[in-house]
Amino acid sequence: MTTTWHADPIALAAYVEGSLDDVRASSLEAHLLTCDRCRDGVATSTPADAIDRMWGGVVDTIDTPHRSAVERLLLALRVPEHLARLLMATPSLRLSWLVAEALALGFAVIAANGTSGQDEELVLFLFLVVAALLPVAGVAVAFGPGIDPTYEVAAAAPMPADRLLLIRAAAVLASSVSITALAALALPDLDAIAAAWLLPALGLTAATLALGTWVRPLVAAASVALTWVLFAAAAAVSTQDRLAAFRPAGQVACLAVIAASAAVLAHRHTLSEGRIVR
């Protein structure tokens, strides 16, 4: 369709440059919809690089990977786009894993609310032991040979495998701690002991990462988990206090484990930046 009047060439040039005011630009765009000649004028006077840029933007928008709920949350939390993409390949950051974590803790909370007296203390003990182990389980399946199907390709890439594991472990720890903290709020007779899993969780995660510089993450996590369960049970039996591992002495021990693990990690990371397997 063609109209009988045509746009002023100066206005067209200003439109192409992007310097035309909004009201006149809207009016001109309405005219362009019905005028072949003016539309041709815009097309021929638009610089090729501007069209390329625009087309590149369109193609990029189409190609941009579908973002999952977790990835959108990461972006909302200002995590850089490329790191969010890397984290999306973490099994223990998938929605299904997070839901499973929440369900496990939810059942523990329901059990705690349905008991009293000695049983209540036993359920609290189990909740605290399991809560401290959840991030360890997440870190165990965050990255490593036999866990990440792209491990072989990642191992040959410039980004060191150690760094990728630390990035993923930090994200897993943050998600586990958030979920566990919410679950702990629902415990009966909420007091300070309900938060006593936090330092053990940090300590066990740090110990898993430190041990993981020598052995595979799954082996490291299993060893740390077994040691933790034995320690918590032994402390309970030897002191006749089921929550002994979570009292101040236990918390100090966890701080010591965190400090020692951090030192090991720093030392081993320096030694093994992007190390190759022997």
Next chain:
Amino acid sequence: MSAPTVEIHDVRKRFGRTTALQGVTFDVAAGITGLLGPNGAGKTTLLRMMATVLAPDDGRLRLLSWDPQAADERLAIRRRLGYMPQEPGFHRSFTAFEFVDYVAILKEMTERRARHDEVRRVLGLVGLEGVSGRKIKALSGGMRRRVALAQSLLGDPDLLVLDEPTAGLDPEQRLRFRELVSDRTADRTVILSTHQTEDVAALCQRVIVMLDGQVLFEGTPRELTQVADRRVWLADDRAAGARLSWRTADGAHRNIGEAPSDADLVAPTLEDGYLLLVGDRAFAEEAA
């Protein structure tokens, strides 16, 4: 040979009681080098070392003039390396685009627009631009192989290590692969392991044959073919002295081995040379 880009000297590797490599030594220059050998010959172990994912127990490697054992030099190698493993794993819920995009991030391409342009480029090189949005779990085996090849081409690497890149590809895709690899080797080094002797004959300037963790032959494809000179002949039946013999489509038997003096000799292929080379060693070991 021009200056070597890959130097391998007396490299050894054991996995428990199994000896994978026992004193491998050779140099590779820019161009395409093919690694041939039966399963278990040590090709994949050697390629994994060239891809900096596995360290030797003993011996020395230099890749692009750098030492992969030194952390800073290893990083420099990885920045110029493309690697396609024998069994590339995928996050199967990713699309082809997402997977290559993920590897591009691991290769330090953090700026999104430029990274996506590069991902589109390499997917286009392997002819997958039309299915880039399809989930990997929905792709055929050959397409997945091409996705793996695409990620290895990210950043136009100086050293391209490809472990059986044409396995599972149909004939047309294999031709496209040859075209793609041969187009980019003017000053690049490509090392590919394969069971396809036709690929070596068509593509490679050098060929290395491995057997039992050792280098059995190193030379040009022509020199490997010459191993079978005057040792391939046609006859009505399987010849008594033939190491290998099979009936061809026109009914004659193609015999490989020590030809009798009156044999109807035919021009050997690279595959004949390879079969004789590997067969001679096996024969010698049996005799010993």
